[in-house]
Amino acid sequence: MDTDKIKGKANELAGKAKETLGDATDNHEMEAEGKAQQVEGKAQQAAGNAKDAVRSVTD
Template sequence: MGIADKAKNAAQDLAGKAKEAIGDATDNERLEAEGKKDQTEAAARKAGENVKDAFKK
């Protein structure tokens, strides 16, 4: 995975955090859940990147 993929994952994580915060502030459970889902997806991709990076060494 390249730098662009890592940046995309970081952006997705940040967007997820923002969605979750807005959903929490406005009592919008759907938006809050969507934010958590985005964060989970970004974390899973990051874990995959870490595994691939470990095998490259």
């Protein structure tokens, strides 16, 4: 498993927590940051999946 996938999932979960906290406290900036962090995490996971796919082809 690629470390990008792990880091991406952690980033996605942290973003979700930040979004939830921002929503609960009516902090729209924090909520938006959380959503952006989730997107970043999903992109990291996609990069990790791509690396894994390349590795499986070259192995």
